[in-house]
Every structure is written in structure tokens, then in C-alpha cells.
Amino acid sequence: MRKIWIMIVLLIIGVSSHAQDMTALVLKVKEKLDQVNDYEAEGRMKTDVAFIKAPIGKVKVYFRKPDRFRLKKDGGISLLPKGGVSVNIGSLVATQNFMALGAGEAVVDGIATKVVKLLPSDENSDVVLTTMYIDEANLLVRKAVTTTKENGTYEVQMSYGKFAQYGLPDKVIFSFNTKNYKLPKGLTLEFDDNEKPATEAEKLKNRKGRVEIRYTNYTINKGLPDSVFK
Amino acid sequence: MVPMQDIITVNNLSKKFRNLKAVDNISFTVREGDVYGFLGQNGAGKSTTIRMLLTLIEPDAGDISLFGLSLARHRHEILRQVGAVIEKPDVYKYLSAYDNLKLFARLSGIKPTEQQIREQLAMVGLADRAADKVKTFSQGMKQRLGIAIALVHDPALIILDEPTNGLDPQGIADIRNLILHLSRDRNKTVLVSSHLLTEIEQVATRLIIIDKGKKLVEGAAADLFDPAQTLVSLDTLNNQQAMEQLANGPWAGALQPQRDGQIYLKLHRNQVPQLHAYLVQAGIPVLALQPRHSLEDYFLQVTSGKQYVQSYTN
Amino acid sequence: MFSLIQIETYKIFRRPRTYIAFAAITSLIVLIQFGLKVDGKSYLDFMLNDLSTTLQIEGNIMNGYLVCYVMLQLLLVHVPLLIALIAADMISGEANMGTLRLLLTKPFSRTQLMLSKFIASTIYTLLLLIWLAFLALFVSMWIFGTDDMFLMKSSYVVLLKENDVFWRYIGAFVFAALAMTTVAALGFLLSVFAENSIGPIVATMSVIIFFTILSTLNIPIFNTVKPYLFTTHMISWKEFFDIQVNDANEAINGSIQNLPKILQSAAILLIHIVVFVWAAIWVFRKKDILS
Structure with a gap:
């Protein structure tokens, strides 16, 4: 009986100490990100969804601590995964209210990372679970997979370059699931019935959508008016 | 004296509509200066013949020459010298008398001045109605406008198909006087068809009578009857x-x-x-x-x- | 010949009936513009219903470019009827009025007259389309502004950049002119056979409606005939608003997804026009004028 108790205690200690380690890592990442009070970035956005034909567009991204985030297209109409793009690493780790659990290691884009599962403790949070792949050496988040209550699961993958020191990526790829898109032909007044070739029809059924943003320039800690977040 | 030219020469003209022989081997000649009466009851073949003279109907057989030229080969040249009122004088109802006259003058290949158009309208007594739309006109006024249109390009030959149809006695008398005026004062050759015998009798110098598509008789009015x-x-x-x-x-x-x-x-x-x-x-x-x-x-x-x-x- | 065309055009534009079409188009467009201005959001919400569950769509979607597209879709089904009103009356109307016989005793050939009349109906058709373009495109651009064009097709959506739209409208209107001229040619042909105005107008409208229904019905047995109906090709103007994507699924600015289809449809319509007009002239040259 005592043996069992010891086992349980050891287990709890073991798990919690392990979890504690991961929290520290996340906090270190957060600390690095905290150097940035605000930034304004320019980038080029590409929407890659099977049923969407959209050109590459210029975007501007604004961020201010702790969680103000705004993506603006340079005029025009933007198609963004619901809720997805507005989530950034800064806001993911903005609060203290999470549990960070280690879940082993993985390689992302040839870089060894620690896998950390973040569980928000707030019952009302839309985010159910975030899995982060953290590059421990550089304190950079290479990939994050977030499952939400409302907007499904999406994946954010980041590549770093010039602004790695601030923890800001050069390229961000959002991957998300889409529903099938179909409008009745009567509604769109399409009469022609040229069936698409099988491969193309199959392509349209691909339910994975991607939005890719390549940042060309960051303006960091120069202050931003509130109006940009409207 | 200038020899009289044959204005219209028709030889063995025939036209069939399905089984009906509308015109059956008709020949006749209209000479310069004639007021040529084309006489026959309704359905005798008068209109069909006149429409063939004006290229509205293609003959099945026979030759038509006007001014000594084959109608089939010199259609445009011939039609430039012909003015016609064919049955009802229908013109563009949504246009004014003035605009109708101007339009048909241009279709005949001439560009009359405003003065000329007004004179032409005055001649048929429509000077004060020049700007009114034709849809407001009485039958008699339309008939007079039709005649003004037939005359606007100063043709040598005037073809009037049943010109007195639907006119009151005054209108009939006006047309009769106009035909006499054209013939005597303006040296026009006139072909006038009618089933109204009195009209033909009083103006025609020569005439033809057709019945059921066939010619019954042709000749000088004086030979056929003595008005006295x-x-x-x-x-x-x-x-x-x-x-x-x-x-x-x-x-x-x-x-x-x-x-x-x-x-x-x-x-x-x-x-x-x-x-x-x-x-x-x-x-x-x-x-x-x-x-x-x-x-x-x-x-x-x-x-x-x-x-x-x-x-x-x- | 030139003066004949002038005269025929003059006659068309002196008739009150001609302006019915312009008035009808004006009122329809104003009505749709008003509706979309007032309640365009619910229309959009309805159309975007499916999409907005996964995507967040921002921007001035209901802008002049989309409004014009929506209107063209609706109007280019109705405009043929307005064109039939004039084109199918070109010969029969004159026969009915009694002016045809006088017209044909004038010194020009029937072929010349027919060509002039057809050209005049084409001028009318083009002016109607220019008026349509002015109201549906330019006035909408003025009322609703311009932005990227977000187009929902039945199996995919297309996003065209603002600066990549206008030239497509030029192409679309040129194509529409060809399609509407085909309608005019059909009406023109039918007008040769009658001596009253109503018959050919109704016949032309019936043919258009019947063919359009066949083109629209998605029933396999009809699908085999569809490529042979000119109404199927009349809507190929829409192809101007479909864009090519590269291997990375990026839309290529200034490209057209299926240019050969547009050209093929245009060629088919052109052949229809030539055949209709040629047949009309051929029949009319042999016709005895008994009206």
C-alpha cells in the first residue's frame, strides 16, 4: 500500500516537475517576444484554398501588446480563415493562465523542436488546445496547432529570418480545414455543364486551405495609433 | 415633232399564285404623254400587273420594259423615273408629312431643299399640316401626301393604283383634276388603275380592260368610246x-x-x-x-x- | 447604301416603341441598384452563407463591379426580348404598316435594303448595350464604388483585383454585343415571313425563352443538345470573369481561364448571325410583296 502511495507521489512530482519545465520554456519564449511592444509589418498574402482563385495581395499587419492584432489588406477584399490569422504567438502566450505539458520532441523544417501542449485554464477560452513546436536553442516557435471550439483546427507554421531576434517570422503559413463549397447553378445562373476533369474536380474537394503571408518589412516599437485596430 | 416614245411595254406577262392565274398572258403599251386607264373589277389582276411593273412581284413569264429598258436589267435607272401610289397611300405614321416627304425623296436619290418640300406639300394642299404626324391625317390627306411622295423626285412616269379608293366625292374630283394637271401641264405619263369607271372615262386617253387576268381590250379612249x-x-x-x-x-x-x-x-x-x-x-x-x-x-x-x-x- | 443605313436608323429612333426598351432597361437597373443599395447585405449574407462558416470575408464586396455582374446576369436574359421588339419588326412592321411596297419601288436593291435594315437594328442593339453598360457599370461604380471583385460561382469563388476588372467588362460587353446581335439577326430573319408585327416578335421571344430553358435545365438528355443551342453560347461573356491560377494556386492577374471557349462561342454566334442574315436576304429577295 505504501508502495502504491509512493508511486503516485513520484508520478505527480515527476509529471508536475516536467510540466514546470515546459512552462519555463514558454515563459522564456514569451519574454523574448515581450521586447516588442508593437509592430507594423508589410507583407504579401497568398490564399490557397482549392475553391478560391485569388491573386497575391499586399497586406499590412499591426500588433500591440498584449493582444491587439489587425491584418489589413491594402484595399480590396480579403479572405481569411475565420479567427485563424488573428491568432499570433504573442497572444497565444499572453496570459499566464495555461498549463504547459511537454509531449516529446519533433523536427520541423529540419530543426529540432520541443513539443509543448498548452491548455488554457480559462473555461471560456475559445482555444481548447495548442500544440507548440518550440526551437529551444533560438527560443522561436516553429509551428503551432490550435484547436478551437468555434473555428476548428488550424495550423500555423513559421519561418524566421532577419527579425528572428524579436521572435518575428518572415513567413507564416496558416493551414485550416474548409467545408465543401457549392452554390446551386440556378443561383449563379451557370448553364454550361462542362463537367470539370476528374482531377480538377478532385482538387476542388481538397478541404485543406492555406493562407501564406510573407513579411517583407517590420517597423518595431515605433508606436501605433488606436485607429489602426478599428 | 418628237416621235412618241413607248414608256411601258409589256409582253405576254403572266403570274400564277398557287392555282390562281392572277395575270394571264397580258400585253400592252403605254406611250409618252398617255393617261393610261387600267380597268377591271376587283381581283381582275390590275394590282398584280402594277406590282410587277414596280418589281414588287416577280413575273412567271413575259417581259417588261420601261423607257425602252428592260426592267429586270435596269431596275434602278427605271425606278428613279417612276413615282407610284400603290393601293392605300401608307406612309410612316409616326413621322410628320414633312419628314415622310423628305425621307422618300432621299430614298429616291434626291435631296430636296426645305423650300422644295414645302412647295410639294402646298401643291397637294398640305402646307399647313406639314409638321403634323401622319397618324392624325384623314384618308384623303394621306392620299394627297402619297401623291406628293410619288411626285417629289419629279418622275416621268406616275403609276396610281386605285387612287380614289376610300375618298369622298370631293377627294375623287381632286385626284381627277390632279391627273389632268400632271398630264396636260407637266407632261407626265400617268398609268391609273381603277374599278371606278367614271374616273377613267373622264381622264384616260388610252385604256385597257382586263378581266380574270386576261386582257379584254386595249386602245385609244376615243376609239373605244366617244365621250360626246x-x-x-x-x-x-x-x-x-x-x-x-x-x-x-x-x-x-x-x-x-x-x-x-x-x-x-x-x-x-x-x-x-x-x-x-x-x-x-x-x-x-x-x-x-x-x-x-x-x-x-x-x-x-x-x-x-x-x-x-x-x-x-x- | 450609307444613306439607306442612315434612313433606317433614323426610322428606328423616331419610333416611340424604340424607347420602351431604353425605359425598361433603365427602370430595371434602377430597381436592382436600389434593392442592392438598401438590402444588398442580406443578399450577400445569403450568398456567403456557406463560405462564411470557415472564412472571414472583409471588404466592400457589394461594389459597383459585382453589382454590374449581378445585373448583367439578370438583364442579359431579358434584353433579347427588348431587341426582338425592334429587330423582329424590321420587315414585318413595314409590311403591316403598308410602307414596304412603297419602299421597295425605290431605286435600290432588296439586298441593300436588307443589309441596311440589319445594320440599323445592330446599331440599335449596340446603343441599347451602351446604355446598359452606362447604367449597370458606370452608374453602379459611382453609387457603389469600386473594389476587388468577389465572384461566387457554383463550385468555386474568384477574387479579381480591382485593376484587373475593367478590361474584362469591355470584353464582356463586346461579347454581349455579339450575343445580342445574334438575337437581332434571328428576329430579323423571322420578320421576313410575316406581315404583322406581333408574330415575329412573339416567335423570336419564344425561341429565345425555349432555348434558354433547354440551356438551363440540367437534365442529361438535354445536355447533348446544349452545345448546339446559340443561347448556351450567349452566356460565355461570363468566362471573362474567370481567372487562371498557377501551380501554386495563385490567380494570374490579367489572365482568362478559358479563352478558347470564349472564342469558340464567339465564332458560333458569328456563324449564326451570318446564316440568319443570309437566309433573311435570300428569302426576301424571292418574296412577292403582296402587303
């Missing part, structure tokens, strides 16, 4: 006695063959009162002594007394 000579029908209480009296008296030369028990005499209008006086003096009680139009009677003869001639005379 009138056919008089006589009805008395005793026609037998009257006949004997006349046959043996001074009026014997005027006697015509008896028809329907009536006595006919051909004489000058002025002689009618004298004839009446003679009969009274001879003790013959006269019931009726009625001068008849000569051409009508002629028409009666050649078309073997059609009912419509009777109905017209009433």
Missing part, C-alpha cells in the same frame, strides 16, 4: 309601238340593239330633250329616258354585264 355620245335607255308604256315609231322615223340611225326589253339609243346629250319632244308628239307615253355613261356601257358589253357594273351605276 351618250347611250340612252328608253322605257315607255308600249315599247313595241315606240320601237316601230323610232325605227321608221328620223331617230332610226341612233337605235341600238334592244336589251332586257329596254330600248337603247346612242346620241349626243343635247339631243335627249329633242328625242323626248318627238316621242311626246308621236303620242308615246314615256316612263323613263335615262342617259347612261358610255364607258360603263362599253364595259358592260365587254365584261358581259357584270353585276358590279350595275351596282356602281346605282
Whole structure:
């Protein structure tokens, strides 16, 4: 009986100490990100969804601590995964209210990372679970997979370059699931019935959508008016 | 003197509509300066012939020449010198008289000045209605506008198909006077078709009578009838006695063959009162002594007394 | 010939009937513009219903470019009827009025007259389309502004950049002119056979409606005939608003997804026009004018 108790205690200690380690890592990442009070970035956005034909567009991204985030297209109409793009690493780790659990290691884009599962403790949070792949050496988040209550699961993958020191990526790829898109032909007044070739029809059924943003320039800690977040 | 030119020469013209021979081997000639009467009952083939002269209907057989040129080969040249009113004088109802006249003048290849158009309208008595839309016009006004349109390009030949249709007596008289004016004062050749015999009789210099698509007779009006000579029908209480009296008296030369028990005499209008006086003096009680139009009677003869001639005379 | 065309055009534009079409188009467009201005959001919400569950769509979607597209879709089904009103009356109307016989005794050939009349109906058709373009495109651009064009097709959506739209409208209107001229040619042909105005107008409208229904019905047995119906090709103007994507699924600015289809449809319509007009002239040259 005592043996069992010891086992349980050891287990709890073991798990919690392990979890504690991961929290520290996340906090270190957060600390690095905290150097940035605000930034304004320019980038080029590409929407890659099977049923969407959209050109590459210029975007501007604004961020201010702790969680103000705004993506603006340079005029025009933007198609963004619901809720997805507005989530950034800064806001993911903005609060203290999470549990960070280690879940082993993985390689992302040839870089060894620690896998950390973040569980928000707030019952009302839309985010159910975030899995982060953290590059421990550089304190950079290479990939994050977030499952939400409302907007499904999406994946954010980041590549770093010039602004790695601030923890800001050069390229961000959002991957998300889409529903099938179909409008009745009567509604769109399409009469022609040229069936698409099988491969193309199959392509349209691909339910994975991607939005890719390549940042060309960051303006960091120069202050931003509130109006940009409207 | 300039020799008279043949304006219209038609040879062996035929046209069939399904099984109906509308025009059956008709030939005739219209000479320069003629007022040529084209006579026949409704459906006789007058309109079909006229439409073939104007290239509206393609003949099945036969030749048509105008101004000495083949119609088939020189259509444009010929039509430039022809003005026509074909049956009803239909023009663009949504245009004014002025605009209609200008439009058809341009279609005939001329560009008249405003002055010329106004003069033309004045000639047919429409000067004060120039700006009014044709849909407000009476039948007579449309007819006069139709004639103005036929004349606007100063054609040498004028073809009038049933020009008096639907007109009141004044309108009929106006048309008659206009035809005479065109012929005498402006040296136009006129072809006028009608089933109204009196109209033809009073204006035509030459005429043709057709019936059921066939030509019955053609010739100078003077040869076919003498306008001065009138056919008089006589009805008395005793026609037998009257006949004997006349046959043996001074009026014997005027006697015509008896028809329907009536006595006919051909004489000058002025002689009618004298004839009446003679009969009274001879003790013959006269019931009726009625001068008849000569051409009508002629028409009666050649078309073997059609009912419509009777109905017209009433 | 030139003066004949002038005269025929003059006649068309002096008729009150001609302006019915312009008035009808004006009122329809104003009505749709008003409706979309007032309640365009609910229309959009309805159309975007499916999409907005996964995507967040921002920007001035209901802008002049989309409004014009929506209107063209609706109007280019109705405009043929307005064109039939004039084109199918070109010969029969004159026969009915009685002016045809007088017209044909004038010194020009029937072929010349027919060509002039057809050209005049084409001028009318083009002016109607220019008026349509002015109201549906330019006025909408003025009322609703311009932006990227977000187009929902039945199996995919297309996003065209603002600066990549206008030239497509030029192409679309040129194509529409060809399609509407085909309608005019059909009406023109039918007008040769009658001596009243109503018959050919109704006949033309019936043919258009019947063919359009066949083109629209998605029933396999009809699908085999569809490529042979000119109404199927009349809507190929829409192809101007479909864009090519590269291997990375990026839309290529200034490209057209299926240019050969547009050209093929245009060629088919052109052949229809030539055949209709040629047949009309051929029949009319032999016709005895009895009206």
C-alpha cells in the first residue's frame, strides 16, 4: 500500500516537475517576444484554398501588446480563415493562465523542436488546445496547432529570418480545414455543364486551405495609433 | 415633232399564285404623254400587273420594259423615273408629312431643299399640316401626301393604283383634276388603275380592260368610246309601238340593239330633250329616258354585264 | 447604301416603341441598384452563407463591379426580348404598316435594303448595350464604388483585383454585343415571313425563352443538345470573369481561364448571325410583296 502511495507521489512530482519545465520554456519564449511592444509589418498574402482563385495581395499587419492584432489588406477584399490569422504567438502566450505539458520532441523544417501542449485554464477560452513546436536553442516557435471550439483546427507554421531576434517570422503559413463549397447553378445562373476533369474536380474537394503571408518589412516599437485596430 | 416614245411595254406577262392565274398572258403599251386607264373589277389582276411593273412581284413569264429598258436589267435607272401610289397611300405614321416627304425623296436619290418640300406639300394642299404626324391625317390627306411622295423626285412616269379608293366625292374630283394637271401641264405619263369607271372615262386617253387576268381590250379612249355620245335607255308604256315609231322615223340611225326589253339609243346629250319632244308628239307615253355613261356601257358589253357594273351605276 | 443605313436608323429612333426598351432597361437597373443599395447585405449574407462558416470575408464586396455582374446576369436574359421588339419588326412592321411596297419601288436593291435594315437594328442593339453598360457599370461604380471583385460561382469563388476588372467588362460587353446581335439577326430573319408585327416578335421571344430553358435545365438528355443551342453560347461573356491560377494556386492577374471557349462561342454566334442574315436576304429577295 505504501508502495502504491509512493508511486503516485513520484508520478505527480515527476509529471508536475516536467510540466514546470515546459512552462519555463514558454515563459522564456514569451519574454523574448515581450521586447516588442508593437509592430507594423508589410507583407504579401497568398490564399490557397482549392475553391478560391485569388491573386497575391499586399497586406499590412499591426500588433500591440498584449493582444491587439489587425491584418489589413491594402484595399480590396480579403479572405481569411475565420479567427485563424488573428491568432499570433504573442497572444497565444499572453496570459499566464495555461498549463504547459511537454509531449516529446519533433523536427520541423529540419530543426529540432520541443513539443509543448498548452491548455488554457480559462473555461471560456475559445482555444481548447495548442500544440507548440518550440526551437529551444533560438527560443522561436516553429509551428503551432490550435484547436478551437468555434473555428476548428488550424495550423500555423513559421519561418524566421532577419527579425528572428524579436521572435518575428518572415513567413507564416496558416493551414485550416474548409467545408465543401457549392452554390446551386440556378443561383449563379451557370448553364454550361462542362463537367470539370476528374482531377480538377478532385482538387476542388481538397478541404485543406492555406493562407501564406510573407513579411517583407517590420517597423518595431515605433508606436501605433488606436485607429489602426478599428 | 418628237416621235412618241413607248414608256411601258409589256409582253405576254403572266403570274400564277398557287392555282390562281392572277395575270394571264397580258400585253400592252403605254406611250409618252398617255393617261393610261387600267380597268377591271376587283381581283381582275390590275394590282398584280402594277406590282410587277414596280418589281414588287416577280413575273412567271413575259417581259417588261420601261423607257425602252428592260426592267429586270435596269431596275434602278427605271425606278428613279417612276413615282407610284400603290393601293392605300401608307406612309410612316409616326413621322410628320414633312419628314415622310423628305425621307422618300432621299430614298429616291434626291435631296430636296426645305423650300422644295414645302412647295410639294402646298401643291397637294398640305402646307399647313406639314409638321403634323401622319397618324392624325384623314384618308384623303394621306392620299394627297402619297401623291406628293410619288411626285417629289419629279418622275416621268406616275403609276396610281386605285387612287380614289376610300375618298369622298370631293377627294375623287381632286385626284381627277390632279391627273389632268400632271398630264396636260407637266407632261407626265400617268398609268391609273381603277374599278371606278367614271374616273377613267373622264381622264384616260388610252385604256385597257382586263378581266380574270386576261386582257379584254386595249386602245385609244376615243376609239373605244366617244365621250360626246351618250347611250340612252328608253322605257315607255308600249315599247313595241315606240320601237316601230323610232325605227321608221328620223331617230332610226341612233337605235341600238334592244336589251332586257329596254330600248337603247346612242346620241349626243343635247339631243335627249329633242328625242323626248318627238316621242311626246308621236303620242308615246314615256316612263323613263335615262342617259347612261358610255364607258360603263362599253364595259358592260365587254365584261358581259357584270353585276358590279350595275351596282356602281346605282 | 450609307444613306439607306442612315434612313433606317433614323426610322428606328423616331419610333416611340424604340424607347420602351431604353425605359425598361433603365427602370430595371434602377430597381436592382436600389434593392442592392438598401438590402444588398442580406443578399450577400445569403450568398456567403456557406463560405462564411470557415472564412472571414472583409471588404466592400457589394461594389459597383459585382453589382454590374449581378445585373448583367439578370438583364442579359431579358434584353433579347427588348431587341426582338425592334429587330423582329424590321420587315414585318413595314409590311403591316403598308410602307414596304412603297419602299421597295425605290431605286435600290432588296439586298441593300436588307443589309441596311440589319445594320440599323445592330446599331440599335449596340446603343441599347451602351446604355446598359452606362447604367449597370458606370452608374453602379459611382453609387457603389469600386473594389476587388468577389465572384461566387457554383463550385468555386474568384477574387479579381480591382485593376484587373475593367478590361474584362469591355470584353464582356463586346461579347454581349455579339450575343445580342445574334438575337437581332434571328428576329430579323423571322420578320421576313410575316406581315404583322406581333408574330415575329412573339416567335423570336419564344425561341429565345425555349432555348434558354433547354440551356438551363440540367437534365442529361438535354445536355447533348446544349452545345448546339446559340443561347448556351450567349452566356460565355461570363468566362471573362474567370481567372487562371498557377501551380501554386495563385490567380494570374490579367489572365482568362478559358479563352478558347470564349472564342469558340464567339465564332458560333458569328456563324449564326451570318446564316440568319443570309437566309433573311435570300428569302426576301424571292418574296412577292403582296402587303
